[in-house]
Amino acid sequence: MALLTWDSSRYSVGVKSIDCQHSVLFGLINDLHEAMLKGQAQSQTGPLLRKLVVYTQTHFTEEEEMMAAAKYPNLAEHQVKHHDLIQQVSDFELRLKRMRLD
Numbered sequence: 001m002a003l004l005t006w007d008s009s010r011y012s013v014g015v016k017s018i019d020c021q022h023s024v025l026f027g028l029i030n031d032l033h034e035a036m037l038k039g040q041a042q043s044q045t046g047p048l049l050r051k052l053v054v055y056t057q058t059h060f061t062e063e064e065e066m067m068a069a070a071k072y073p074n075l076a077e078h079q080v081k082h083h084d085l086i087q088q089v090s091d092f093e094l095r096l097k098r099m100r101l102d
């Protein structure tokens with residue numbers, strides 16, 4: 001069973017392109033979760049995690065550009081949250097790589 005299920009009535013932000021990207025993120029997280037549950041080798045979870053990090057960075061950049069264009073008043077606060085999340089995932093990825101090297 002998937003960890004996350006996209007439900008537009010709950011998660012839609014009303015912008016089709018962002019909803020689509022969020023839905024893709026759900027899928028990437030589910031793929032990673034499934035691989036980890038199956039105990040798949042780090043050689044498989046590592047690339048899935050990398051894919052999630054890259055897609056998330058791309059998504060955040062686009063989302064922040066849209067927020068800036070719309071003069072979203074809480075953009076700076078939102079950027080800090082994005083930055084913190086990317087940092088957490090990158091730290092996790094680094095720990096995973098170190099485990100692989102040990």
Ligand SMILES: [Fe+2]
Nearest residue numbers: 022059060063
């Ligand atoms: Fe987002």
